[in-house]
Every structure is written in C-alpha cells, then in structure tokens.
Amino acid sequence: MKISKMIQENISYINEILPVKESFDIIERDMIIGGRESCFFFIDGFMKDEVMSKVMDTLFKLTPEEMPKTATELSRTMISYVEIDTFSEYDEIIKNILSGVSCLFVDGFESCIAIDCRTYPSRSVDEPAQDKSLRGSRDGFVETIVFNTALMRRRIRDPHLTMKMTEIGKSSRTDVALCYMSDRVDQNLLSLLTQKLESMQEEDLKMNQQSLAELLFKRKWYNPFPKFKYTERPDTAAACLLEGKIILLVDTSPSAMILPTSIFDMIEEANDYYFPTLTGIYLKISRGLITLMTIFLTPLFLLFMQNPQWIPEIFDFVLVRSTVNIPLYFQLLLLELSIDGLRLAALNTPSMLSTPLSVIAGIVMGEFSVQSGWFNSEIMLYMAFVAVANYTQPNFELGYALKFMRLLLLTLTALFDWIGFAAGCIIIVCSICFNRTVSGRSYLNIRRN
Structure with missing residues (x-):
C-alpha cells in the first residue's frame, strides 16, 4: 500500500499500525519544515542524538522558497547525511521504523525519507572467552x-x-x-x-x-x-x-x-594456524588422539575388568585391587552424571565463589568419595582424564556427541561384553561415516574448495 500526499493520513495510518501512544519508546515528532507540516517517527533507544540534531538543524533553516518539490530531491540536496533512502510503501516504512531507522513524512510528498542514523547497544569487540588463541588478534564477534x-x-x-x-x-x-x-x-x-x-x-x-x-x-x-x-x-x-x-x-x-563442515573442521582451532607447521600438525594429531581416548578409554577399561585374563602381566597394575562396593559400570555412570552436574553448577555460580566451590567440590568428589567406598580410585582417575580431555577440542556440541557415544559403548559393553563393545564401535563408525552435512557431503569429507 502506497503512502498518501496528505501527511495527516500517513500519521493516522502509522498510529493505527504502531502503538505510538502506548509504547514510550516509539516517538512521533511533529515539526514544520520549509513551511510544510512534517513528522518524524523513530525508536528512542536506536537513534544517534547528535546526528539527528544536525539533520534537523539543517531542515529547520529551509524556507518555503528553498523547499524542494519531491522527497528524493530533498534527500539529495538538503540533508547532509550518508545513509538516506526514500520509500513509498507502508510495509517498508514500518519495517524500517521498527529496525531503528528514522522516517520523515512531509506534507505533499509521495515518499517517506528514511535516515539510517541508528545505533544498537553493543559491547566491545573483546576476545571471546571460549575460543582464545595464544597468538593472533584479540577481537571477537559481538551481537551487532x-x-x-x-x-x-x-x-x-x-x-x-x-x-x-x-x-x-x-x-x-x-x-x-x-x-x-x-x-x-x-x-x-x-x-x-x-x-x-x-x-x-x-x-x-x-x-x-x-x-x-x-x-x-x-x-x-x-x-x-x-x-x-x-x-x-x-x-x-x-x-x-x-x-x-x-x-x-x-x-x-x-x-x-x-x-560446509566436517568432523575434522570441528576439532580445529585458531592455535593450529598461528604456530609453525610441525607444531600445528602435532597439536592436531594430539587433539585427535585425545578425542578418540575420550570415547574409548572408559569402555576399554570396563571391558578389560570384565575379562582380566586379556591383560598382559606387564599391565597387571591396571586391575582394580580394592573392594568394589558398586559395580564399575554404575560407578562410571554416576561420575558421568556428577561431572555434568559440576559443569552446570559452574555456569550458575557467581564468579567470586567459583574458585572456592571448585576446590570444595574437587576434595569431596575426589578424596572423600573414594574413602567412603562409593568409588574406586582407578575409576576416579580415568573419569578425571575424560572430563579434562573433553576440553581439548573447542566444539561444545561435539563434546556431548562424543559423550553420548561413550555412554552407548559403556552400556553395550556392560550388557554384552566384547560383542557389545564391537557392536558399539560399529555404531559409532556408522554414525560418523553416514552422517551428512548441509551440503550433502559426508561428515568425513576433508576436500578444500
């Protein structure tokens, strides 16, 4: 629907669509420009006051003789600002007003002048907390x-x-x-x-x-x-x-x-590119190996504890020697749940209390839980490695995907011994190999364009 030459009709329509009277931040500013009735509509929190003051000062100085005949001519010759456009459709005007653009209606003009002098509240471009680099730039994306x-x-x-x-x-x-x-x-x-x-x-x-x-x-x-x-x-x-x-x-x-992305892209991070080639390759290989260990370490340990005769004498020390009060499988599940509980608690803990509470949680979860008989020290050691190793790769979603694969492998191993372990490995490999990205490519595709 096109706007009218009559400014009162335009003002009435805008007031009908937008809650100008009810919403305190939608401002209607009536004025006289070059002897004609005019009206500004804008969002209070999005406008640059200094810029609009200069624009309005220029407009107020116009005399009826200097007033252009069209909105396009006015925007080109009289308004000293960069981002200016004209619209004749109400839908475009409403969208721009709600986006923070200031829209000027002038009586007798068949177009509205949109002055994009908006500014959004934003924080500084500091380095992101989760994706840090030892070298390189220290800026990060923001919400604008x-x-x-x-x-x-x-x-x-x-x-x-x-x-x-x-x-x-x-x-x-x-x-x-x-x-x-x-x-x-x-x-x-x-x-x-x-x-x-x-x-x-x-x-x-x-x-x-x-x-x-x-x-x-x-x-x-x-x-x-x-x-x-x-x-x-x-x-x-x-x-x-x-x-x-x-x-x-x-x-x-x-x-x-x-x-598109692949699983190899998921485990990359900025540090891989800021170091010499040999160092970068080593970091990638070590991160990949540690990622594999987070999946297979505890299921392999459970498999060997169920079949101690498979362990060579040189690795006899990995056997659980102390009394097992709770089956190893349930110990591993409880610790998996406890680690997630500590992670969720850390997200909601005030920063000034995070350090002392972490120390208390570490002592309680570590020393006292073993002494009380709930957990064996070997289980605590391997689960501690898994918890720390999850943070070697930067992707949060991938970390939980690997966790679910580990839980599946643990469950199948506990139920069906080595057959369940083999079946779990096949399921994990199939989940990765037959996974498709947005582009339709395989999840293992490493081709560069």
Whole structure:
C-alpha cells in the first residue's frame, strides 16, 4: 500500500499500525519544515542524538522558497547525511521504523525519507572467552551484525567478498547475512542455501542462530553430531571464507555459522594456524588422539575388568585391587552424571565463589568419595582424564556427541561384553561415516574448495 500526499493520513495510518501512544519508546515528532507540516517517527533507544540534531538543524533553516518539490530531491540536496533512502510503501516504512531507522513524512510528498542514523547497544569487540588463541588478534564477534561484517571486511580486502543481507521471521524480521567469496565458493551449495533462506516462512527466529540452523537442516534426533561449526573469532571466519566456505551471521548472535563442515573442521582451532607447521600438525594429531581416548578409554577399561585374563602381566597394575562396593559400570555412570552436574553448577555460580566451590567440590568428589567406598580410585582417575580431555577440542556440541557415544559403548559393553563393545564401535563408525552435512557431503569429507 502506497503512502498518501496528505501527511495527516500517513500519521493516522502509522498510529493505527504502531502503538505510538502506548509504547514510550516509539516517538512521533511533529515539526514544520520549509513551511510544510512534517513528522518524524523513530525508536528512542536506536537513534544517534547528535546526528539527528544536525539533520534537523539543517531542515529547520529551509524556507518555503528553498523547499524542494519531491522527497528524493530533498534527500539529495538538503540533508547532509550518508545513509538516506526514500520509500513509498507502508510495509517498508514500518519495517524500517521498527529496525531503528528514522522516517520523515512531509506534507505533499509521495515518499517517506528514511535516515539510517541508528545505533544498537553493543559491547566491545573483546576476545571471546571460549575460543582464545595464544597468538593472533584479540577481537571477537559481538551481537551487532554490521560490526561483525566489518570485522571480516577489514581482514579481506577483496572485491570478490560478497555479503548478502536478508530477513527471516514475519514477527522478528531478523537480519541474516550470507557471506562468501564469489570466486571460491561452491556454487551448488550457495544456490541451495540462498533458495532455503528465501523460502523460509517462519513466524520468528526465537533462538536466533539455533533456530536458523534447525530450519536449514532437520537433524535426526538419534545422531547427536553437530552439522555446523561455530566461531566467535573474526580471523577464523575470514580464514574459512578464503577456503571457499560460507559464513552465516545472525543479528543479536555473537558467533558465525560455518558451512560446509566436517568432523575434522570441528576439532580445529585458531592455535593450529598461528604456530609453525610441525607444531600445528602435532597439536592436531594430539587433539585427535585425545578425542578418540575420550570415547574409548572408559569402555576399554570396563571391558578389560570384565575379562582380566586379556591383560598382559606387564599391565597387571591396571586391575582394580580394592573392594568394589558398586559395580564399575554404575560407578562410571554416576561420575558421568556428577561431572555434568559440576559443569552446570559452574555456569550458575557467581564468579567470586567459583574458585572456592571448585576446590570444595574437587576434595569431596575426589578424596572423600573414594574413602567412603562409593568409588574406586582407578575409576576416579580415568573419569578425571575424560572430563579434562573433553576440553581439548573447542566444539561444545561435539563434546556431548562424543559423550553420548561413550555412554552407548559403556552400556553395550556392560550388557554384552566384547560383542557389545564391537557392536558399539560399529555404531559409532556408522554414525560418523553416514552422517551428512548441509551440503550433502559426508561428515568425513576433508576436500578444500
């Protein structure tokens, strides 16, 4: 629906659609510009006061003789600001007002002047807490999408770097940026993602990035391995762009979605690239081996305890010598649950209390639980290694996927001995090999574009 030349009709329509009278932050500012009735609509918390003061000062100085005949001419000759556009459709105007753009209606003009002088509340671009690097930059993504695109554009000064903006969600109208290198990207994957983004008819993205991930790829509940890699580091995102990957940025989310990805991409981190080649290769190999140990260490230990005759004499010391009051399988399950409980408690513990509570939890869980007879010291040792080793790879979702595989292997080993262990290994291998990413490739695909 197009706007009217009569400003009162436009004001009435905007007031009918937007709760201007009820919402304190939606401001209607009436004024006279060049002898004509005019009106500004804007969101109070999104506007730069200094910029708007200068723009309004210029407009107030216009005389009726200097007043242009059209909104386009006014925006080009009289308003000294960079980001200005004109709209004649109410839908576009409403969307811009709710996004924080200031919209100016002038009596007699068939278009509305949109002045994009908005600013969003944001924190500084500090290094992310979970994705740190010993070397390299110390900046990180924030919740404002324009800042995030600027951080990547600063690193890649190439005309092939393309960033397309789209909106998803009828209510939320969340901004989503599709970033890629046009000369390196997989064109088939790019077409697939573009088609999916344009065809989404969701009401809103309730959990921003996670909601978008669920819309892009309907995961199977029984396969917990993640389909996307996430990073809060602009240098990592820029490196992935130069490798031919696609980056998805969602407004209000301080991380980037990287695709396509494989399980080898999941266990990579920035430190692998900031060190010499030999050191980087060693870090990757050691991280991969430790990741495998987090899956197989405790199930193998349980298997050997069920079949002690398989243990060579030189490794006789691994046998549990003390009294076993609770079956080893249930000890391992209890410790798995306890570790998750400590992790959840750490997330909700005030920072000033985290250190003393961690010490108390370590003493209680370690020394006293063994002395009380609930757990054997060997079980505590192996589970402590697994708990610490989970943090050697940066992907949180992958850590829980590996945990579920470990629990499955433990259960099958406890029930069916070596046959269950072999069956569990086959299930794990199949879960990884037959897992498909968004692009349709195998989860083990390591090809670079």
